[in-house]
Amino acid sequence: MAATGQPPKADIPRQIAIIGAGVVGNALATQLIHAGNSVSISNSRGPDSLRDVERTTGAKAMDTKHAVSEADVVILAVPMSGILPLQPLLQTSLRSATILIDACNYYPTRDGNIQPLDEGMVESVWMSNTFSHPVVKALNNIVALNIASSAKPKGSPKRVALPVSGDNDKSVAVVMELVEAMGFDAFNAGQLSDSWQQQPGQPAYCTEPNLKELVSLLSSANRDGVSTKRDQGMALAQKLPPDFPPQVMVKVARLGAGLDWWKPGSWLAAVKFAYALARASFKRSA
Numbered sequence: 494m495a496a497t498g499q500p501p502k503a504d505i506p507r508q509i510a511i512i513g514a515g516v517v518g519n520a521l522a523t524q525l526i527h528a529g530n531s532v533s534i535s536n537s538r539g540p541d542s543l544r545d546v547e548r549t550t551g552a553k554a555m556d557t558k559h560a561v562s563e564a565d566v567v568i569l570a571v572p573m574s575g576i577l578p579l580q581p582l583l584q585t586s587l588r589s590a591t592i593l594i595d596a597c598n599y600y601p602t603r604d605g606n607i608q609p610l611d612e613g614m615v616e617s618v619w620m621s622n623t624f625s626h627p628v629v630k631a632l633n634n635i636v637a638l639n640i641a642s643s644a645k646p647k648g649s650p651k652r653v654a655l656p657v658s659g660d661n662d663k664s665v666a667v668v669m670e671l672v673e674a675m676g677f678d679a680f681n682a683g684q685l686s687d688s689w690q691q692q693p694g695q696p697a698y699c700t701e702p703n704l705k706e707l708v709s710l711l712s713s714a715n716r717d718g719v720s721t722k723r724d725q726g727m728a729l730a731q732k733l734p735p736d737f738p739p740q741v742m743v744k745v746a747r748l749g750a751g752l753d754w755w756k757p758g759s760w761l762a763a764v765k766f767a768y769a770l771a772r773a774s775f776k777r778s779a
Contacts (some may be wrong), residue, residue: 507531509671510560512579513570514546517529517596519569520640522552528674533560534601537575541616561586566667568594568632573616583624592664595620597633598693600727602606613716615689617658629659629668630688635677635699638739643701644676654704656682656691656711678704682711690714694723696750701743710750732773733766741765 510527511518514536525532534546535557543554561567561583569576576597587593595617600612609619621628621739635643635655645652659665669679682691691697696710730742744753744762753759 497593508564509533509566509568510535510555510557511552511568511570512536512561513575514543514570517637518568518570519546519550520637521568521596521646522546522550524640524644525671525674526551528671528676529567530671530674535560537578546592548589557682558582558586561591562588564591565638566592566594566671568596569620570596572604573597573599573607573610578619580623583626587624587626591626591627592667593621593624593626594632594668595630596723597626598633600693600723602724611720615686616692617685617688621685627661627664628685629657629664630685630691631655631657631662631668631672634691635701636699636739636743639701639743640675642740646676647673647678651703652678654678654707656680656688656697657683658682658688658691660685673742678707680704680707680711688758689716689719692719692723692728694719694721698746699743700746700750701753702752703749706752713751729770732770734773737769 507530507532511522511530511534512533514534522532522534532552533555534543534550534552535555536543540554540556546552546555567587597616597620599607599616601611608617610616617628617630632655635653643653655672657665657668657672657679658701659668665681669681674681682688689695690711695714697707697714700710702710741762744759745766746754748763750758
């Protein structure tokens with residue numbers, strides 16, 4: 494792995510199709526439009542269900558098949574339970590040169606069990622096999638609600654760094670350019686088989702590190718017990734109130750990854766987190 498705040502130059506594609514119109518898809522669409530890209534967004538219910546999304550994000554609502562067939566880049570932003578239903582459409586509609594970005598994360602309690610992933614296959618490797626198409630893993634390890642607020646101009650001292658993993662150098666370079674244009678430092682995190690280092694339960698997941706921190710967090714990734722950590726994290730998140738501040742969650746995640754132990758604000762965030770969990774538990778038992 495080689496860190497770089499200056500990724501290889503590549504032609505930034507002008508047509509990006511996002512599949513998935515939830516919180517992640519909406520946040521990515523908004524930021525990619527802001528970066529000057531032409532963006533479409535689709536879901537399983539069709540474009541008529543996305544008129545409000547069009548107005549709020551600036552992305553064009555399209556039928557998924559049409560959007561994929563025209564796109565230079567396709568971003569998957571759906572629960573992993575939605576991947577297999579997309580298999581026939583993507584296998585027939587993806588052009589060979591289209592870059593496929595996996596921005597998804599596997600949570601069995603939400604997605605149901607997927608046997609190869611439960612047996613340890615890397616999420617994006619499974620996805621690449623499923624679609625018979627190369628995949629680049631990116632944009633999966635940042636809290637969606639923070640994408641706009643955490644983006645910063647290049648050279649900012651607290652600019653968040655995001656990993657990009659893939660086997661095709663040209664595709665990785667294109668995705669790194671996109672990440673940089675969105676307001677983040679892009680880091681080449683290695684081959685697709687290495688992308689487990691940015692999956693849920695790992696130190697680099699939703700901790701919003703700078704470039705130096707990201708290199709260290711990826712290096713400290715460990716596959717032992719990660720499924721338990723992932724499931725415990727999801728269980729805690731589901732207990733929080735819907736309006737719990739995402740920046741507080743990031744501070745707690747950073748503490749858990751060994752960052753910011755000297756910052757009083759981090760421990761205050763931990764107290765707020767614990768209080769919210771205790772309050773939620775009390776309400777359920779009352």
